[in-house]
Amino acid sequence: MTPAGEQLCYIDAYAASVRASIRHVETGETTLVVLDRTVAYPGGGGQPSDRGLLLRGSDGRAWTVRGARKADGEIVHELEPDDGEPPAVGDDVTIDLDWARRLALMRTHTALHALCGVVWRDYGALVTGGNMEPGSGRMDFEFERMSGDLVDAIEASVNVELAAERDVRVDFKPRDEAFAIPDLIRTKVNLLPPGIDTIRTIEIVGLDLQADGGTHVANTREVGQIKVTGYESKGRINKRIRIGLVDPRSAG
Ligand SMILES: [Zn+2]
Numbered sequence: 001m002t003p004a005g006e007q008l009c010y011i012d013a014y015a016a017s018v019r020a021s022i023r024h025v026e027t028g029e030t031t032l033v034v035l036d037r038t039v040a041y042p043g044g045g046g047q048p049s050d051r052g053l054l055l056r057g058s059d060g061r062a063w064t065v066r067g068a069r070k071a072d073g074e075i076v077h078e079l080e081p082d083d084g085e086p087p088a089v090g091d092d093v094t095i096d097l098d099w100a101r102r103l104a105l106m107r108t109h110t111a112l113h114a115l116c117g118v119v120w121r122d123y124g125a126l127v128t129g130g131n132m133e134p135g136s137g138r139m140d141f142e143f144e145r146m147s148g149d150l151v152d153a154i155e156a157s158v159n160v161e162l163a164a165e166r167d168v169r170v171d172f173k174p175r176d177e178a179f180a181i182p183d184l185i186r187t188k189v190n191l192l193p194p195g196i197d198t199i200r201t202i203e204i205v206g207l208d209l210q211a212d213g214g215t216h217v218a219n220t221r222e223v224g225q226i227k228v229t230g231y232e233s234k235g236r237i238n239k240r241i242r243i244g245l246v247d248p249r250s251a252g
Contacts, residue, residue: 004074004075005036005037005075006036006037006038007038007075008037008039009038009039009050010213011170013170013215013216013217015039016039016096016097016099017039017094017095017096017097018037018038018039018094019057019092019094020036020037020092020094021035021036022034022035022036022087022088022089022090022091022093023089024089025089030078030079030081031063031078031081031086032076032077032078033076033077033079033086033087034075034077035075035077035093035095038075038077038095039095039097040065040068040077040095041102041105041215042068042070043067043068043069043070044070045130045212045214046109046112046129046131046214047105047109047132048105048132048133049068049069050065050067050068050097050098050101050102051064051065051067051097051098052064052095052096052097052098053065053095053096054077054093054095055094055096056091056092056093057092057093057094061087062083063080063086063087064079064080065079065080065095066078066079066080077095100249101134102215103217103249104135104245104248105132105134105215106215106216106217107135107222108135108136108137109132109214109216110204110216110217110222110223111137111158111162112130112132112137113168113208113212113216114158114161114207114208114220114226115139115154115158115241116139117161117204117207117208118157118161119141119241120208122154122157123145125141125142125143125146126141127139127140127141128140128141128142128238135245136229136243136245137243138240138241139243140234140238140240141239141241142237142238143237143239144236144237144239146231146233146241148231151228151231151241154228154241155226155227155243158226159225159226161204161220162220162221162225162226163220163225164206165219165220165221166205166206166219166220167204167218167219168202168204168205168217168218168219168220169202169203169205170200170216171200171201172198172200173198173199173201175196175197175198178201181209183208183209183210184199184201184209184210184211199211200212200213202214204220224246225246225247226243226244227243227244227245227246228241228242228243229243229244230242
């Protein structure tokens with residue numbers, strides 16, 4: 001097995017483009033392309049995959065990347081099927097993300113972690129899942145006593161934390177070490193499959209620490225402020241909170 005291509009999204013969330021060489025092309029209903037390195041996020045943890053362009057250096061041809069996913073450890077790019085003749089193995093290309101969309105997703109993802117941090121700190125409620133689009137998202141909690149009044153207080157507290165300009169740090173920890181951190185246990189690190197021996201963590205310093213594969217902004221100031229846009233009961237215990245960025249910029 002050849003080693004997987006370089007996956008820059010996990011190390012440098014601000015890498016918007018990179019030059020790469022095509023390693024593998026598969027044609028069928030859609031064209032699938034693997035590069036020797038990429039900045040594309042393949043989706044996961046509630047964060048949708050990136051979109052963008054693949055540009056070939058030799059003749060300036062461009063293909064639309066309409067999504068990406070993980071398969072056998074590789075990040076696979078899915079090209080728009082109507083873009084004609086596919087690129088070839090060995091072609092030198094640049095992968096260029098739809099950066100406005102990715103940045104909106106990073107701000108949204110970090111906002112959702114701030115929400116988790118506040119709900120855990122102030123109410124001891126565990127998060128059970130979440131999902132997002134650029135500029136908006138939702139989180140589900142085991143939060144029996146959630147109410148409209150609490151939700152208003154949560155919105156205000158999240159905005160205080162975001163305005164506190166907290167750094168957001170990415171780290172990689174050995175599995176055993178990660179298991180010893182109570183904050184990580186609460187976000188269900190114990191549900192990770194046994195094959196994974198390194199755990200990637202995202203820390204909003206002083207507020208939240210989670211095992212997470214997503215891309216985040218480097219400081220909460222980049223998120224701006226959030227608004228709670230809705231909340232629902234999904235049962236006696238399970239509750240959902242929806243948020244949106246107050247300034248979504250070019251989200252969507
Ligand atoms: Zn996350």
